[in-house]
Amino acid sequence: MLYIVDRRKNPTGKSLGNRQRFMRRAKAQIKKAVESTIRSRGITDITSGDQITIPGKTLKEPGFHHQGRGGNRNYVLPGNKKFVQGDRIARPQGGDSGAGGSQASPDGEGEDEFQFTLTRDEFLDIFFEDLELPDLLKKSLKQTTAFRTARAGFSVEGTPSNLSLVRTMRNSLARRIGLRRPKTAEVRELEEKISALQAKAEQRPNGKLTKTDEDTLHTLLADLEEAKRRMKAIAFIDPIDTRYNQFQKFPDPNTQAVMFCLMDVSGSMSEQMKELAKRFFMLLHLFLHRKYEHVEVVFIRHTSRAAEVDEETFFYSRETGGTIVSSALEEMKKVLLDRYPTDQWNIYAAQASDGDNYSNDGAKCTTLLAEDLLPKCQYYAYIEITDEREAEIFAAAEGETALWKAYAPIAKVNPRFALKRVTKAADIFPVFRELFAKNRAEAGR
Amino acid sequence: MTSKTKSADKLLFTSADWDFDTLKVTYDAIEDIALNELKLDVYPNQVEVITSEQMLDAYSSIGMPLMYHHWSFGKRFVRDDVMYRKGYQGLAYEIVINSNPCISYVMEENTIVMQALVMAHAAFGHNHFFKNNYLFKQWTDADGILDYLQFAKSYIAKCEDRYGFDAVERILDAAHALMDQGVNRYSRPEKPNLAAELQRERERAKYEDETYNDLWRTLPQTDQGDQDMDELKRKMRVEERRAQFGLPEENLLYFLEKNAPSLQAWEREILRIVRNIGQYFYPQKQTKMMNEGCACYVHYAIMNSLYDKGLISEGAMMEFIDYHSRVVFQAEYDDQRYSGFNPYALGFAMMQDIHRICVDPTEEDHQWFPDIAGNNAPVETLKEAWAHYRDESFILQFLSPKLMRDMRMFMIDDINSSPHLEVAAIHDDNGYRKVRRSLARMHDISVREPDMQVVDVDIRGNRQLYIQHTEHEGIRLEKTEAEMTLGYIGQLWGYGVTLQAVDYESGEILHEVNYTPEDLAN
Numbered sequence: 001m002l003y004i005v006d007r008r009k010n011p012t013g014k015s016l017g018n019r020q021r022f023m024r025r026a027k028a029q030i031k032k033a034v035e036s037t038i039r040s041r042g043i044t045d046i047t048s049g050d051q052i053t054i055p056g057k058t059l060k061e062p063g064f065h066h067q068g069r070g071g072n073r074n075y076v077l078p079g080n081k082k083f084v085q086g087d088r089i090a091r092p093q094g095g096d097s098g099a100g101g102s103q104a105s106p107d108g109e110g111e112d113e114f115q116f117t118l119t120r121d122e123f124l125d126i127f128f129e130d131l132e133l134p135d136l137l138k139k140s141l142k143q144t145t146a147f148r149t150a151r152a153g154f155s156v157e158g159t160p161s162n163l164s165l166v167r168t169m170r171n172s173l174a175r176r177i178g179l180r181r182p183k184t185a186e187v188r189e190l191e192e193k194i195s196a197l198q199a200k201a202e203q204r205p206n207g208k209l210t211k212t213d214e215d216t217l218h219t220l221l222a223d224l225e226e227a228k229r230r231m232k233a234i235a236f237i238d239p240i241d242t243r244y245n246q247f248q249k250f251p252d253p254n255t256q257a258v259m260f261c262l263m264d265v266s267g268s269m270s271e272q273m274k275e276l277a278k279r280f281f282m283l284l285h286l287f288l289h290r291k292y293e294h295v296e297v298v299f300i301r302h303t304s305r306a307a308e309v310d311e312e313t314f315f316y317s318r319e320t321g322g323t324i325v326s327s328a329l330e331e332m333k334k335v336l337l338d339r340y341p342t343d344q345w346n347i348y349a350a351q352a353s354d355g356d357n358y359s360n361d362g363a364k365c366t367t368l369l370a371e372d373l374l375p376k377c378q379y380y381a382y383i384e385i386t387d388e389r390e391a392e393i394f395a396a397a398e399g400e401t402a403l404w405k406a407y408a409p410i411a412k413v414n415p416r417f418a419l420k421r422v423t424k425a426a427d428i429f430p431v432f433r434e435l436f437a438k439n440r441a442e443a444g445r
Numbered sequence: 446m447t448s449k450t451k452s453a454d455k456l457l458f459t460s461a462d463w464d465f466d467t468l469k470v471t472y473d474a475i476e477d478i479a480l481n482e483l484k485l486d487v488y489p490n491q492v493e494v495i496t497s498e499q500m501l502d503a504y505s506s507i508g509m510p511l512m513y514h515h516w517s518f519g520k521r522f523v524r525d526d527v528m529y530r531k532g533y534q535g536l537a538y539e540i541v542i543n544s545n546p547c548i549s550y551v552m553e554e555n556t557i558v559m560q561a562l563v564m565a566h567a568a569f570g571h572n573h574f575f576k577n578n579y580l581f582k583q584w585t586d587a588d589g590i591l592d593y594l595q596f597a598k599s600y601i602a603k604c605e606d607r608y609g610f611d612a613v614e615r616i617l618d619a620a621h622a623l624m625d626q627g628v629n630r631y632s633r634p635e636k637p638n639l640a641a642e643l644q645r646e647r648e649r650a651k652y653e654d655e656t657y658n659d660l661w662r663t664l665p666q667t668d669q670g671d672q673d674m675d676e677l678k679r680k681m682r683v684e685e686r687r688a689q690f691g692l693p694e695e696n697l698l699y700f701l702e703k704n705a706p707s708l709q710a711w712e713r714e715i716l717r718i719v720r721n722i723g724q725y726f727y728p729q730k731q732t733k734m735m736n737e738g739c740a741c742y743v744h745y746a747i748m749n750s751l752y753d754k755g756l757i758s759e760g761a762m763m764e765f766i767d768y769h770s771r772v773v774f775q776a777e778y779d780d781q782r783y784s785g786f787n788p789y790a791l792g793f794a795m796m797q798d799i800h801r802i803c804v805d806p807t808e809e810d811h812q813w814f815p816d817i818a819g820n821n822a823p824v825e826t827l828k829e830a831w832a833h834y835r836d837e838s839f840i841l842q843f844l845s846p847k848l849m850r851d852m853r854m855f856m857i858d859d860i861n862s863s864p865h866l867e868v869a870a871i872h873d874d875n876g877y878r879k880v881r882r883s884l885a886r887m888h889d890i891s892v893r894e895p896d897m898q899v900v901d902v903d904i905r906g907n908r909q910l911y912i913q914h915t916e917h918e919g920i921r922l923e924k925t926e927a928e929m930t931l932g933y934i935g936q937l938w939g940y941g942v943t944l945q946a947v948d949y950e951s952g953e954i955l956h957e958v959n960y961t962p963e964d965l966a967n
Contacts (some may be wrong), residue, residue: 002472004468004469018519062933063926064623065922065927069859071918078778085873089857089867
């Protein structure tokens with residue numbers, strides 16, 4: 001007796017629930033792994049899913065088991081080539097892999113690293129947990145948002161152009177069947193029968209029908225009358241049948257964004273500082289990518305002059321010379337006007353610097369920022385990257401850099417602008433979170 | 446291989462692809478051999494075709510088609526998934542379920558030769574073993590398992606809805622940690638008879654009275670007598686208590702399910718579910734090697750018979766032999782690939798060896814196996830063995846000197862105090878029995894798994910639960926895991942827990958870990 005069952009069409013992903021439970025369980029570790037992955041990738045290259053590795057230990061399923069070694073035991077191995085009874089063998093060093101099958105853990109599972117692949121969504125969800133665009137940004141987004149229309153079922157009223165013929169006819173048919181409205185064909189049949197009988201009468205000499213035919217004709221005429229009455233009473237299409245396609249407007253956010261990365265690359269910015277800046281930019285990119293279908297990145301670096309460059313040059317070349325921050329702002333303004341009209345692009349900018357600036361440049365920066373750039377930007381973040389030792393001094397002495405002094409007053413009045421200090425890699429994420437936290441206003445800048 | 450000429454029209458299939466018709470025709474040919482030549486006794490078969498993804502699904506929920514949700518199955522899934530995609534690990538060719546009808550899964554990606562192999566292996570080999578082995582007969586309910594799993598799945602899902610993921614996960618984690626200790630291994634121990642105990646104590650007291658010598662009073666006075674009396678009373682209280690709780694109890698999950706003071710009814714039900722599933726798999730753990738050996742023997746016999754009858758081509762036979770030899774490959778101890786005995790290899794080799802002893806015995810075989818050597822009834826002999834043994838007793842009974850020589854088995858003594866390992870025996874006249882005994886012990890689950898028992902509850906005091914590990918040959922528990930597991934027990938029990946290691950020989954307590962409720966709260 002055999003039953004063959006084809007189960008291939010059965011829903012797959014029976015393990016999805018288990019996978020989700022696993023992710024929940026390993027969340028802390030996965031999060032850590034995700035954060036470390038980000039360090040080794042390019043800015044625009046971190047939006048795919050990723051292979052991550054987490055320590056197997058944290059997902060241990062404990063049980064009562066014997067120790068791997070110790071005590072007195074014996075075991076049998078296959079493949080003896082040279083041993084005779086009584087031979088002595090030095091204990092294998094390290095691990096007990098050679099110690100035979102009896103000590104293998106029951107499900108063949110060691111404590112080594114545990115590797116698996118996150119889907120893109122899982123990866124980003126973990127990364128952006130608790131992060132959202134600040135409320136205030138959402139508001140400004142709404143103003144520039146276009147709407148698109150999409151079908152939203154059927155309604156009982158609407159404009160004739162939206163009449164759904166199929167739905168209406170379906171309702172009408174159901175009603176007509178339900179109320180037993182005579183079909184046109186039935187009426188026509190009655191009429192034909194009547195005229196046939198009448199024709200029959202004309203052919204007869206006395207112009208009269210036989211008694212039976214006479215009766216039939218009467219019945220037919222009555223039927224016809226009744227049918228016509230019903231047809232009149234029961235409309236072919238009644239207002240209650242009509243259905244209209246309904247459309248709803250959905251906000252359609254601008255689907256593209258541009259992100260300006262501005263950085264001081266003069267000698268005072270060390271490789272480490274650039275590395276910190278890179279991580280910040282990566283986060284920003286990832287964040288924007290989550291919100292917009294299309295994100296462009298513009299890299300602007302500056303010393304005493306500014307230029308738009310590619311990512312490689314941005315992060316990996318070093319210049320010397322003075323520092324004039326306003327040159328970068330000018331460059332950004334130029335690029336904005338050239339290529340990114342405000343009505344089509346959501347504009348974000350992040351500036352990383354060690355805070356040094358040419359002493360007379362501060363006022364110019366303030367003006368450029370407040371008057372030209374901020375009105376166009378959704379958000380502008382300034383992160384000041386400082387040496388750890390310097391940070392201590394600042395913390396003690398409330399010292400401020402030239403740029404900080406120039407920018408701080410703007411941050412007080414303009415909610416689209418925020419500034420933060422970063423001293424080490426561990427600060428990046430918290431600072432980013434703070435800048436983009438859900439309730440930034442409440443959290444206090 | 447003999448070069449018989451095959452007429453193409455007799456062949457069951459000619460290309461590597463399969464469809465439902467060839468599957469059916471092939472199954473019928475296999476069934477004919479299994480039932481009429483090998484005379485196997487099987488449950489009705491249900492063969493289910495699934496995709497590799499579905500195989501991964503089934504694989505990660507311990508091979509069952511229906512299983513409740515738990516993160517550990519997700520963990521197994523993501524690990525298998527990575528291994529499979531990277532090509533580090535093939536998928537199991539088949540999964541078979543001990544149920545009635547017996548369900549075997551075959552993957553759609555397989556060639557028809559593989560499907561034939563899988564059907565012969567699972568639908569007849571494993572199926573026969575499940576239906577006839579005494580352990581399965583005694584412990585598992587093939588008719589009811591799928592219904593039970595369905596119940597378990599929906600029950601646990603309902604609990605998740607009502608009490609939340611976390612609460613259910615906590616119970617399941619704890620229950621899983623104790624799954625190995627959640628089975629009844631032997632028949633239940635006799636309940637200690639309190640009346641008999643008291644009678645014995647009375648007799649002892651009477652004897653002491655009778656042999657009382659007044660002269661002892663002249664010895665310097667101590668309160669020894671009172672102490673003895675207290676000791677006696679204490680012992681009696683302990684016995685009373687143990688009787689009340691049915692102690693000692695080896696089934697920790699059972700004990701907790703019945704006696705943990707503060708568990709909710711649904712939590713007890715979940716413990717029961719895990720315990721029942723553990724019990725269902727317990728026979729499989731004890732017969733892994735035999736079960737695979739039986740299935741390999743059966744598929745090998747059937748495929749050869751198909752070939753001999755001219756039903757499959759030489760090419761198909763070559764393909765089969767390729768799969769087969771990969772399955773029954775045994776790496777030697779010094780090989781990179783070695784990870785213990787391959788149950789398929791050892792099992793198949795033993796079955797083939799018994800077959801040989803039955804039909805073509807040597808003088809040695811006559812000495813070692815007088816009952817079966819040369820009886821010319823290989824299949825009947827094997828079927829007897831499949832029905833009445835488990836891995837440990839099977840090896841002890843049937844491992845032959847020839848096979849020990851063929852596999853070049855040797856035995857190592859690993860004594861803790863010695864700086865060296867010592868070769869205690871090899872495949873020679875002096876060694877056969879020792880090697881065989883040692884290999885059998887390695888397959889004895891009661892030796893492999895620690896001997897744990899609930900021994901006492903301080904019911905009048907702080908309700909401390911006492912669990913004992915009987916330590917054989919100084920082999921201790923893996924410490925970190927044991928402590929974590931103890932933590933789980935504490936969670937279920939709700940009060941303090943003590944783990945004592947007791948020496949098997951002397952009975953003395955070697956070491957002890959205590960958990961107070963405060964420890965468990967952390």
